[in-house]
Amino acid sequence: MTIKQQGGIFGRNPTFNDVATDTLDVTTSLSSPLIDTLRVTDDGSAGLRLYSTMANGTGIIVYANIIYPSGNTGATANNFVDLGSAGVRFKDIYAYNVKLANGGGIDFSATSGTGTSELFNDYEEGTWSPTFSATGLSGVTIGGGTAGYYTKVGNKVIAWFSIYTTGTFTKGSAALFIAGLPYTSANNAGGQGAVSFHNATRFDALPPIAARVDSNSTSIKLYSSINATGAGTDPVAVSSSNMRSAAAENCNFVSGTVTYMV
Numbered sequence: 694m695t696i697k698q699q700g701g702i703f704g705r706n707p708t709f710n711d712v713a714t715d716t717l718d719v720t721t722s723l724s725s726p727l728i729d730t731l732r733v734t735d736d737g738s739a740g741l742r743l744y745s746t747m748a749n750g751t752g753i754i755v756y757a758n759i760i761y762p763s764g765n766t767g768a769t770a771n772n773f774v775d776l777g778s779a780g781v782r783f784k785d786i787y788a789y790n791v792k793l794a795n796g797g798g799i800d801f802s803a804t805s806g807t808g809t810s811e812l813f814n815d816y817e818e819g820t821w822s823p824t825f826s827a828t829g830l831s832g833v834t835i836g837g838g839t840a841g842y843y844t845k846v847g848n849k850v851i852a853w854f855s856i857y858t859t860g861t862f863t864k865g866s867a868a869l870f871i872a873g874l875p876y877t878s879a880n881n882a883g884g885q886g887a888v889s890f891h892n893a894t895r896f897d898a899l900p901p902i903a904a905r906v907d908s909n910s911t912s913i914k915l916y917s918s919i920n921a922t923g924a925g926t927d928p929v930a931v932s933s934s935n936m937r938s939a940a941a942e943n944c945n946f947v948s949g950t951v952t953y954m955v
Contacts, residue, residue, distance in 0.1 A: 742767045817845040819875060823854040825945070826872035826912060827933035829865020833858055836943055843875045848955050850876050850886075854913075855948035857895070861938045868930040869901075870912040871947065876955045877911050884908035886953025895944045897937045903928060906953045913951055 742763065744752020750765030751774045762774035772794075777783050793799075798814025821841035825833055836857040843852040852874060878884035886906030893900040901915035918929035937944035 813847060815845060815847055817843075819843055819845075821852065821854075821875040822873050823856045823871050824873050825856065825858065825933075825936075826870045827865050828867035830863065830867070830869075830933045830936075831865070832862040834860050834862065841873070841875075845876065845955070848879070850874070850951075850953055850955055852951050852953075853949075854951070855891075855946075857946040858936070858938075858944050859942070861940050864934050864936050864938055866932055866934040869915050869933045869936070871904075871915065872912040874906070874911040874913070874951070874953075878906050878908055879954045880909040882908065884910075884954050886913075886951050888913055888949055888951045890947070890949040892946055892948045894946050895937055895942075896931075896935050898935045899929075899931065900935070901931045901947060904949070904951070906951060915947070 741755040742752065743755075744750060744763050744765060744767050746765050748765070751770070752763045752765075752767065754761040754763050754767070754769060761769045762771075764770040764773060793814070796814065798812040801811040801813065804811070819842070821843055823839060823841045824835055836859045839856045841852060841854045841856075843850055845851075854871065856871060878886060884906070885908055888904035888906070890901065890904070893902065899917035901917060903916040903919045904913050905916075906913055915931040916928040917931045917935065
């Protein structure tokens with residue numbers, strides 16, 4: 694069924710009640726129409742398509758409990774239709790959740806700034822499993838109360854950890870790390886992360902007092918001294934030989950927070 698804007702035998706502005714039809718076309722013969730044909734189609738399965746057939750026309754498809762965007766053929770159009778524009782905006786959006794496609798985000802480029810990116814495209818919360826790592830270290834049983842939690846905001850990771858050992862093991866004598874960070878740090882100087890300790894105790898000698906995350910790494914390197922002086926002198930790494938290995942004891946407690954870039 695088609696209703697033309699000029700009216701025909703029905704007059705210029707006809708009104709119809711209780712029209713039963715699968716497709717309803719509303720067309721215009723204006724010289725510069727905003728809409729060439731507005732088509733309302735019942736797809737036969739409790740759905741409704743409302744779209745313009747003009748070039749670059751758009752519309753919506755209402756089906757079940759979802760509203761889809763469409764192009765000028767009434768077919769779904771992925772990543773094609775904008776909601777508003779830079780000069781004509783919606784005021785407020787009320788929603789329960791906003792789910793963004795992978796790679797998409799919230800664009801803050803309208804605000805002034807000199808950053809290399811103003812797209813907020815990631816937020817995540819989760820857990821990770823810290824463990825001790827060193828060359829020659831073996832047979833370590835990580836205590837059941839060991840835990841790790843993290844929050845990732847954009848390219849920044851903030852990770853909390855608490856770790857300890859139970860029972861005996863082979864210590865080795867190499868630099869000691871806490872391994873298993875949830876993301877690999879950036880492969881540049883910005884990837885290096887800072888660590889704040891809440892607790893470091895029950896070692897046989899020189900427990901960690903400082904730490905860092907190197908670039909391109911998923912481990913925290915532990916240091917027993919940061920008071921070295923002189924050109925080219927580095928902090929002293931905690932050796933796995935400093936750990937305590939004892940039967941029926943909970944030892945080598947370390948807890949803290951690390952912040953690094955990815």
